[in-house]
Amino acid sequence: MLDRRKMLGAGLAAAGVSTGLAAGLGADQARAQSVRTRVSWAQFVTTPSYAKFVAAVKTMRANTNPNDPNSWFYWANIHQNFCPHGQPYFLTWHRGYIYRFEQQIRAISGDQAFNLPYWDYFANANLPKEFTTPGDASNPLWTQRKNTNVAAALGYGFTQPQYVNFPRNWPSPMEPQIESVPHNPVHNIIGGFMPTLQSPQDPIFWVHHGNIDRLWAAWITAGGGRTMPATNDPYWNGSFNYGATPGMAKIQTRDTTTTLGYVYDNQRLPRPPALKTPARPLLRAVPMNGEKAIDGVISLGDSQGALTLDDKSFSVSVPLGPQGKLKAGALAAAPPRALAPTELNVVLDEVALTEVGKDGGYFYKVYVNLPAAGGAPEERHLIGTVGAFEIAGALHHADGGDQADHGDHGGKAKLVLPATDVLRGLSAGQLSQLVVSFVRVDGANAPKGPAITIGDFSVQAVTPAR
Secondary structure (H helix, E strand, O other), X not given: XXXXXXXXXXXXXXXXXXXXXXXXHHHHHHHOOOOEEEOEHHXXXXXXXXXXXXXXXXXXXXXXXXXXXXXXXXXXXXXHHHOOOOXXXXXXXXXHHHHHHHHHHHHHXXXXXXXXXXXXXXXXXXXXXXXXXXXXXXXXXXXXXXXXXXXXXXXXXXXXXXXXXXXXXXXXXXXXXXXXXXXXXXXXXXXXXXXXXXXXXXXXXXXXXXXXXXXXXXXXXXXXXXXXXXXXXXXXXXXXXXXXXXXXXXXXXXXXXXOOOEEEOOOOOOOOOOOEOOOOXXXXXXOEEOOEEEOOEEEEEEEOOOEEEOOOOEEEXXXXXXXXXXXHHHHHHOOOOOOOOOEEEEEEEEEEEOOOOOOOOEEEEEEEOOOOOOOOEHHHXXXXXEOHHHHHHHHHHHOOOOOOOOHHHOOOEEEEEEOHHHHOOOOOHHHOOEEEEEEEEEOXXXXXXXXXXXXXXXXXXXXXXX
């Protein structure tokens, strides 16, 4: 695996970066004068660029030098070392990342007409057949996976009109919605490399992220009050790190046409079906501690022992004491788009994968206060997802970006699932108690038995910074 410090210190000339990449930001701006069009995979395979792309991937996968941008491993290691998952700038960093990869494919293939395609799994949830020919050494698009259909991973919460702001940690943000579903579950259901931060070793990664980038562009195009931070907002200060490959000013990733010079042939949001919640799974007997203050936050209840997530769905009841009832009641009274007076989070600490759970093929949807009969609109109760990919991302950030060094936490992660927006959409009567449900979602080939262990489960109340 490529060492992060060596990657940073390799330098552009030593790494053999192409002239087009080494030109940096000025080249990006000049290139934007001619706007390109990224198309769906189904259309891409009918173009001359398809054969050149496959040949370029084969060349890159044969190159085992992780310090060389012409190597497949180089790009996977950039992702592992620098990607922000469950953090601000998830979408913007990945936009720059796949753009740089697109440039590298052009340099290796000699095909200046190449544009990165996208896989529209909302139109067809099956992996394109070009990626699924097993055991054929001449097909560099194939790798071992658990599942080749991602229908179970799809969700439409990010399309809902209430998500009008873009960045994480702003009121009504879209970015964490699309990362939670469908981005993370697609990684989890496919399995193999995909539930890890080495996921770019699977060629499907690139067209998956092409689609995520397209959906972001579609979100903006849909209007309806959906708003990006202004160009002079401090959100855009600074730049992104892509190892020895040139960095990119954050502002360049604000839209696709101004500086990056591309559009998508389809910039329409998928039309969501009426997805309904399942019935609340049966309660599991989990002894809970009462309210207490911990490092400036109020724990409304935490488990007295560990939880194990297996192939069965279940719910956990969190009895509310005086502070819990007060905090939950304040959410019901908060205006819809204002900062809530209190943020409530479901916190999963000391989270680890079992051997059975490491290869993916499954994930869990996490809901709060599911109705016993089910049938409510899903976005009203879904607060996030948990699977191998979410754990890998959390470990990455706990390690300061070096997943090879698990530090003092012993390879165990901490996941924080924000429940504020969902809970304040419920009535005061619905907030008289908190029930958190872990609903297992499987692909066709999913593991059985314990998959994830959680050392400590809690619901916490914090006062947001103003």
